[in-house]
């Protein structure tokens with residue numbers, strides 16, 4: 261690795277934060293929490309009854325107040341620079357957002373929504389999705405946002421699980437030039453659900469919709485509701501939202517977050533990681549339906565009074581240059597996206613980003629999956645032009661906010677392409693073996709969190725037992741992340757993929773990320789996914805699925821090159837038994853590769869819940885490849 265080449269500093273070096281955090285993490289987080297506006301100070305910073313943590317007990321706070329009211333001395337500052345997929349553009353200031361939120365809060369109140377009631381939000385990426393979330397938060401209603409790509413069955417399951425009284429949706433939303441009929445999906449999802457009292461419909465596309473007794477229109481509510489609605493002082497431990505995880509490993513889990521701890525985590529990490537300044541134009545490409553959208557589109561930027569770009573549609577629609585066009589148009593300074601998106605942009609070739617002026621960029625970030633070093637370097641050079649630090653941020657829906665990441669707003673460190681570097685101050689993360697003992701440097705193991713942290717989930721909604729068994733049963737006293745990792749001799753963390761996906765070859769454990777990174781580093785390969793199938797001698801044999809870059813043809817030479825690359829990067833033991841070239845990989849709607857699906861098909865198991873799958877066609881291609889393998893074996 262060549263760290264020196266990638267040490268881009270922003271000149272910030274606040275060593276006191278790290279030293280304070282290592283002295284007493286509870287006191288440290290208390291000092292960070294004081295940066296927020298509280299209605300009442302807390303009595304106890306942390307109540308830790310393992311595995312349940314309660315932060316800032318006795319304190320009273322409101323998320324909407326901290327996102328809006330406190331910024332009204334700069335009401336004309338843009339909060340959202342919104343761009344529709346159809347090129348509609350609007351600017352929403354902090355003043356406008358504040359006024360819309362109060363009206364919608366009053367509207368919800370008039371429908372009988374009370375503190376603790378659940379409200380499902382099923383909207384496209386329009387500013388109203390933020391308004392709806394903040395309106396709930398203002399009155400203490402618990403929002404549960406469902407990604408607008410989900411089917412009626414997925415919406416149904418989540419509405420039933422959360423027992424939402426109100427659903428906020430739109431007539432439709434734009435995706436790749438097509439109108440997705442959201443209201444129709446909601447109608448099908450809530451048929452027979454008597455506990456749903458009302459459906460509030462935003463007319464985004466103005467398509468005709470069928471109207472039911474429960475329906476109300478967003479415009480009417482905004483027009484008819486009083487202007488002023490004070491923010492409810494809520495207990496710090498009051499739930500802010502339920503959010504279902506991506507479902508990469510199976511059935512989605514309803515993660516429940518509090519208010520005070522969560523906001524403290526976001527306010528801190530947003531500043532530390534993004535080095536946010538008043539002049540910045542921030543752009544995170546995540547949909548609000550995922551945790552990245554909740555934490556680093558909705559709450560994080562608003563708590564810090566940032567200006568951000570919000571984009572409604574697909575990143576490569578109507579052309580492969582859409583993203584770069586947005587960066588250039590709004591002079592984006594901070595760009596936060598996923599490895600999946602980067603691999604897609606890379607596949608389209610360098611000429612596209614090179615034809616745009618991306619000189620406003622000063623900081624880049626990624627989240628969601630391990631980033632292959634090759635992709636990291638491409639991001640650094642082609643997009644960042646060798647001058648922007650990259651923050652690879654590791655975290656989960658359950659952690660609420662970033663846990664491992666470079667923090668250019670706090671300190672300058674040498675970066676290593678593919679490493680999420682170090683834990684954020686005040687969190688204790690380690691790599692341990694099966695017995696829970698910290699592994700030696702450069703030895704693989706499981707990533708665990710050893711102390712509670714402020715963004716920590718309260719529990720899984722309505723299921724404390726599942727919460728205990730999923731996260732706290734593998735190790736006593738440690739939170740189990742389910743991720744496989746390594747800590748190198750310099751203390752840098754490297755994520756190697758999900759623990760469930762590890763390949764066990766002749767007694768060796770290989771993380772999927774190690775192998776896939778090697779495959780992706782071949783100049784012709786855009787994306788890779790690997791899985792193991794049972795093998796009499798080795799235990800498991802590796803099967804690799806590759807998507808090639810545009811213009812690259814499948815050939816025996818290419819196949820041999822890829823094989824020898826793996827042999828030299830990872831070792832002969834990791835050579836795939838078979839390589840399949842496919843046009844797409846099975847991914848979740850949040851863009852993560854679903855390897856469990858590959859495994860299930862390979863071992864004739866039931867595929868399980870695929871409601872979060874991006875594109876069903878990928879499954880049939882993969883199925884055909886496995887049928888082929890099975891025919892060869894039999």
Ligand code: ATP
Pocket residue numbers: 505506507508509510511512513550551626627628629630631652653654655656657658680741742743755757758850852
């Ligand atoms: P489910 O838990 O339902 O299977 P999910 O884990 O995909 O879904 P999320 O909470 O959205 O749902 O994703 C968190 C996971 O994403 C992490 O546990 C890790 O596997 C992966 N991840 C996130 N960021 C990174 C990163 N920077 N590097 C490596 N992996 C990452």
Ligand code: MG
Pocket residue numbers: 505656742
């Ligand atoms: Mg998970």
